[in-house]
Amino acid sequence: MTTGRTLRTQFFGADAEHAFRGVIAGLLSGVLTSAVGTSLALAFFTGPLEPHLPAAIGAILASTIVLALAGALFSAIPAVMVAQEIPIAALGIVLSSLIAAGLTPAETLPTAIAAGMLAALLTGALFLVAGQLRLSRYLRFLPLPVMGGYLAGLGWLLFSAGFGTIMGIGPSLDALPLLADPILASQLAIAAGFAAAIHAIQRISSSRIAAPLAIIAGFALFHLVIALAGIPREDLVASGWMLAGIDSSGPLWPPLLPQDFAQVRWDVIAWQAPALLAIPLVSAVALIINLNGIELLAGRDADLDRELRVAGLGSLLAALAMGVPGFQSTTHTALSFRFDAALRSVGVVIALVCTSLLVLGGDLLALLPAPLCAGLLFWLAINFIDTWIIQAFRKYSPLEFALTLGTVLVIALSGFLNGVLFGLVGAVILFVASYSRLRVIGQVLSGRDYHSGVGSRPPYRPILVAHGEEILVLRLSGFLFFGSATQLRQQVQHLLRGKDGRIRHLILDFRQVTGVDASAIQSFSRLFAAVDGAGVQVTLTKIAPEHLARFARSGLPLEGAHVAVIPEFDDALRAAEFEVIGRHAPHVLAHGEAVLHTHLEALLGSGHLAEAIEPHFQRVVLKANETIIDQGAREDDIFIIVSGTARVEARGPDGRRIRLTTLGPGAIIGELSYYLKAPRTASVVAETEVEAWQLSAEKLDWLDAERPQIAIILHRGMARMLAERVSATSRLVQILAG
Numbered sequence: 256m257t258t259g260r261t262l263r264t265q266f267f268g269a270d271a272e273h274a275f276r277g278v279i280a281g282l283l284s285g286v287l288t289s290a291v292g293t294s295l296a297l298a299f300f301t302g303p304l305e306p307h308l309p310a311a312i313g314a315i316l317a318s319t320i321v322l323a324l325a326g327a328l329f330s331a332i333p334a335v336m337v338a339q340e341i342p343i344a345a346l347g348i349v350l351s352s353l354i355a356a357g358l359t360p361a362e363t364l365p366t367a368i369a370a371g372m373l374a375a376l377l378t379g380a381l382f383l384v385a386g387q388l389r390l391s392r393y394l395r396f397l398p399l400p401v402m403g404g405y406l407a408g409l410g411w412l413l414f415s416a417g418f419g420t421i422m423g424i425g426p427s428l429d430a431l432p433l434l435a436d437p438i439l440a441s442q443l444a445i446a447a448g449f450a451a452a453i454h455a456i457q458r459i460s461s462s463r464i465a466a467p468l469a470i471i472a473g474f475a476l477f478h479l480v481i482a483l484a485g486i487p488r489e490d491l492v493a494s495g496w497m498l499a500g501i502d503s504s505g506p507l508w509p510p511l512l513p514q515d516f517a518q519v520r521w522d523v524i525a526w527q528a529p530a531l532l533a534i535p536l537v538s539a540v541a542l543i544i545n546l547n548g549i550e551l552l553a554g555r556d557a558d559l560d561r562e563l564r565v566a567g568l569g570s571l572l573a574a575l576a577m578g579v580p581g582f583q584s585t586t587h588t589a590l591s592f593r594f595d596a597a598l599r600s601v602g603v604v605i606a607l608v609c610t611s612l613l614v615l616g617g618d619l620l621a622l623l624p625a626p627l628c629a630g631l632l633f634w635l636a637i638n639f640i641d642t643w644i645i646q647a648f649r650k651y652s653p654l655e656f657a658l659t660l661g662t663v664l665v666i667a668l669s670g671f672l673n674g675v676l677f678g679l680v681g682a683v684i685l686f687v688a689s690y691s692r693l694r695v696i697g698q699v700l701s702g703r704d705y706h707s708g709v710g711s712r713p714p715y716r717p718i719l720v721a722h723g724e725e726i727l728v729l730r731l732s733g734f735l736f737f738g739s740a741t742q743l744r745q746q747v748q749h750l751l752r753g754k755d756g757r758i759r760h761l762i763l764d765f766r767q768v769t770g771v772d773a774s775a776i777q778s779f780s781r782l783f784a785a786v787d788g789a790g791v792q793v794t795l796t797k798i799a800p801e802h803l804a805r806f807a808r809s810g811l812p813l814e815g816a817h818v819a820v821i822p823e824f825d826d827a828l829r830a831a832e833f834e835v836i837g838r839h840a841p842h843v844l845a846h847g848e849a850v851l852h853t854h855l856e857a858l859l860g861s862g863h864l865a866e867a868i869e870p871h872f873q874r875v876v877l878k879a880n881e882t883i884i885d886q887g888a889r890e891d892d893i894f895i896i897v898s899g900t901a902r903v904e905a906r907g908p909d910g911r912r913i914r915l916t917t918l919g920p921g922a923i924i925g926e927l928s929y930y931l932k933a934p935r936t937a938s939v940v941a942e943t944e945v946e947a948w949q950l951s952a953e954k955l956d957w958l959d960a961e962r963p964q965i966a967i968i969l970h971r972g973m974a975r976m977l978a979e980r981v982s983a984t985s986r987l988v989q990i991l992a993g
Contacts, residue, residue, distance in 0.1 A: 276596035281604020284587045287467050288319055288337045288605065289612055290474065291635075294628040295340055298416030299347030300367075303354055307364045313507030314371060315343070316609040318578030323609070325569035326583065327602030331561055334549050335587035335602055336569050340635050341406065341541045342580040344413055345534045346374050349527045356523045365518040368510050368577055373524065374534045375574035375581075381535040382542070382582070383567030391543070391559035400655040400685070401678035403643040404662025406537065408674055410639025411667050417632030420625060421446060421495070438494055442626040449473055449630030454637045467586060470631065477624045495625055508613045510577055534580065542566055542582045549588050553597070654685055687738050695731055695739040696746055697767060702726025702760070702835065707828040707917065714857035715921055716979070718840045719832060725759040726831045732767040737774030744782040751789055758791055760831035764824055766797035776809040787817045792834075795820045796827040825917040829900075851948045854895055854921050858972040867965055871958065872948040877941040884925055884939040891929040891952040896922045899945035905937045917942070926973055929955065 296311035304311070318338040326336030349370050358366055385391065415425045421442045422430050434440050453473075457466040481491065491497040524531070542563070550557050566582035573581060591601045647659055658681040666674030703723030706716065727750060733739060751758055786793050795813060798820065806813055813820050821827035851872060855865035872895070877883055883894060886906055896918055903915040903924075915937060918924065928935050929952055958966040 273596065273598070274600065277591070277598040277600040278604055280591040280596045281601040282608060283467065283471060284335060284337070284591070284601065285605040285608025286471060288587065289316065289609060290470065290623060290628070291340065291631055292316060292319065292338055292343075293623055294417075294420075294631040295343045295347075297420055297628055298413065298632055299343070299350050301419065303358070303360070303363050304350065304367060307367070307510075309507050310364060310368070310510035313613060314368060314510050314576075314578045316613050317508050317576040318375070318573040318581055320606045320609045320613075321572040321576050321578070322569040322581040323602040323605040325565060325572060327599040327606075329565045329568065330583065331558055332549060332553050332588070333597065333599050333602065334546075334557075334562065334583035335591060335605065336566065336581055337584050337587055337605065338573070338579055338581040339538070339541065339584065340413075342374060342378060342534050342538045344635075345530070345537060346371055346579060347416070348412065349374070349530045349534075352527055352530065353520075353523060356520070356526075358520060358523065362518045362520050365511055365515045366520045366523060369516070369519040369521070370524050370527065370531070371579045372574045372577055374531055375570045375579055377531060378535040378538050378580035379567045379570030379572075379574060381539060381567070382563045382570060385539070386560045386563030386565075386567060389560045391563055400647075400651060400658045401662060401682045403647055403651075404659040404666075404674070404678050406541070406639050407643035407647075407659065407663045408666030410636040410643070411663060413632050413639065414636035417446060417450075417629040417636065418443075420629040420632065442495060442629075445626040446629040446633055449627055450633030450637055453630075453634045454641070457638075466634075470634075473630075474624070474627055477627055497624055508577075538580055538582065545583050545585045549583060549585055553592070654688075658682065658685055687736075695733055695735065695743045696729050697732040698728075698730040699750070700728035700730070702728070702828070702832065705828075707825045707832055707919075714853060715832065715836055718836050722835050722839050723832075724757055725835050726762065726828070727758045727760065728762045728764065728828065730764040730767065734770045734772075735768060735775040736772045737778065740771075740775035740778035744778050744785070747782060748785055751786070751791065758789075760834065761786055761791050761793045762824075762827050762831060763793065763795050764797050765795060765799065765802060766824070768799070768802065771802045771805050773805075773809065776806060776811055779806075780811050783811075783818055791817065792831070793818045794827045794831065796822065796824045798822075823914075823917070829917060829919060851895065851897055854897060857921070858923070858976065859968055860972070861968075864965060864968055867962075868958075868969060871954045872950050875947050875949050877945045877947070879941055879943055881941045881945075882938060883941060883945065883947065884935050884937070886935050886938040888935045890935060891925065891932065893923065893925045893929055893950045893952075893955070894939075894947045895950075896920055896924070896945060896947045899941060899943045901939050901941045901945055903937050903939055912938075923973075923976060926977070930973075 292315035293312050296308060296315055300308045300311040315338050322336040322338060326334055330336070350367055353366055353370060354363075385393075418426045418430070422433050422439060424430055424433075434443070453466050453469050456469045460466075488497060543559070546557055546559055546562055562583060569582065570580045573579060587601075587605070588597075591597050643659065644663065648656055651659065658678065661681065662674050662678035664674075665677040701724050703720055703726075705728060706719055706723075729743075729747070731743065735743070747761065783793060795818075803813070803820070812818065821830065851869055852862070852865050855868060856862045859865055859868070875894075877899075883901060884890070897920055900917055900919045901922075901924075902917055904912045905915055906912055918939065924939050925935075927933070955966070955969075958969065
């Protein structure tokens with residue numbers, strides 16, 4: 256019972272007044288979409304197609320019927336769906352090409368209707384698949400300058416069609432003498448004034464229904480003036496004030512019978528494949544823009560993927576109805592919201608209005624004034640050009656605006672396909688130029704300031720502070736292609752020259768690299784050759800397996816005298832540090848990994864004190880994968896590693912182990928638990944055989960009590976070590992932030 260009541264409320268509102276507002280909104284939307292649809296049909300069914308104008312109007316009305324019903328039944332907002340001017344205008348370009356192909360009179364209408372059905376089928380399929388695969392977020396990333404140029408180009412075509420509705424030919428020098436005809440000049444002035452008035456009302460008024468109401472009022476005012484003047488319709492048709500060529504003798508649908516499809520020239524349609532494929536793409540852009548506007552009207556987020564599926568279903572049904580594509584309309588949905596009638600019944604009423612027109616034939620459509628129909632086309636053209644040219648000038652970069660304007664000019668001067676091709680090629684060039692300017696090097700770090708888990712320990716730190724500039728770490732980011740990889744090579748060469756030959760190790764961190772293409776491999780080959788000549792060791796680290804495979808397939812060796820791959824960043828940095836330390840202080844490596852005394856002397860600053868405290872340490876040896884410290888354990892012994900390496904890892908809430916860093920000779924571990932009297936905050940596990948010296952908490956407490964002078968110096972050394980860690984971390988944060 257509750258479900259039934261909810262459905263009734265969604266369709267008819269909470270009370271009779273609410274339902275009445277829905278009917279009024281549906282009637283106004285039905286009249287508006289019929290007038291706009293007739294104007295569009297009149298614009299593009301010219302020349303050999305002009306005798307078939309009623310069939311074109313019928314196809315648009317039939318499309319609106321099924322689209323409006325689909326939106327009423329399945330849209331969650333609910334949004335009003337009708338046949339849309341953007342795909343119809345794009346289809347008009349296809350129809351112009353079909354006419355130029357020299358079809359016979361028997362082939363003209365079937366081929367034109369089949370092209371519209373195919374456009375609806377392709378558009379519906381794209382919407383349905385995109386919605387089913389939840390691809391709505393990706394449709395937002397279609398190249399907007401190209402799509403904007405295409406839509407603005409449609410605006411020019413709509414203007415040309417409106418001009419031709421009155422003058423009989425498109426805007427050109429040949430049309431200038433016709434302006435001397437006072438009737439044609441007055442009709443053109445009325446059309447232009449009607450379009451300008453609607454556009455001005457649209458811009459000035461904050462209400463989205465002001466323009467639709469002005470259109471309806473304009474048509475009503477025209478007929479009121481004609482009625483008061485008592486001018487016969489025949490005279491108005493003869494002088495071009497009313498539409499001619501609409502057969503009122505029968506219904507407007509169906510445009511074709513089953514046997515007529517045998518006359519379709521599929522080969523001619525196939526040649527228009529690029530233009531037909533562009534219709535779903537530009538419709539997708541327009542749909543996403545419309546849905547964003549509808550979200551603002553509704554005051555809530557819409558399920559864009561669901562709305563895509565609804566639009567896809569509507570366009571597929573329109574194809575079955577021998578119609579054209581359509582989708583959710585911001586204008587018609589705004590009309591229902593303005594009347595506080597966001598009801599499903601609005602779509603049903605629109606469908607009933609269009610059905611009545613189909614049944615009554617051309618009797619009602621023949622009442623449409625030609626200047627006002629042309630004015631509607633002018634108004635649509637103004638909207639396109641204002642949105643995608645004038646407003647784009649303020650929103651786009653100079654290059655993006657140049658691409659949009661260039662696309663429009665090519666469409667106007669050389670044709671639609673050439674314009675779209677120009678836009679796509681320009682978009683690729685613009686993308687490459689823009690992406691190549693992005694910083695492919697996210698961070699530049701020096702081995703003097705940034706240390707591994709081993710290099711940050713005494714006695715290595717002073718050596719690295721003095722000579723760490725020989726290590727250069729570059730953290731790469733983004734997609735590496737020929738533009739960004741070339742930028743990387745040039746920046747590396749600039750950095751090498753700027754260091755006056757002091758750099759001996761170059762570490763390339765790939766952890767934030769999203770992809771590498773074949774052209775980037777060539778740039779890396781040149782980079783390796785350049786650093787090889789400078790005597791620099793290159794190490795690639797944190798590189799994904801698929802990127803390694805790309806290097807391997809290219810035949811570029813990543814293992815050699817001057818190039819290496821080390822999976823873990825800390826290991827790569829430690830290897831470079833040990834090489835630098837071995838050249839500048841070989842005695843530290845020669846003795847430091849085997850003798851506790853060297854590390855205690857570096858910690859305490861005195862060999863005598865080191866000798867005094869050494870007897871209190873106990874030697875322990877751990878095999879690979881043995882745990883030195885276990886996270887959560889309540890232990891407070893302190894360890895000094897003198898040889899081997901160990902990893903620090905933490906267990907997350909889900910039990911998964913996360914590697915934090917690598918420790919090596921000179922590392923002091925466990926001191927925080929001793930001073931804080933808290934459980935171990937992380938685990939330390941031997942990676943290789945580790946020799947460590949253990950100072951138990953009992954021994955350290957004994958030193959505090961019995962040998963306080965030595966204990967104080969030890970505590971000072973620990974405090975100095977912790978302070979140096981904090982200072983190094985602060986310095987690193989400043990480097991990363993800067």
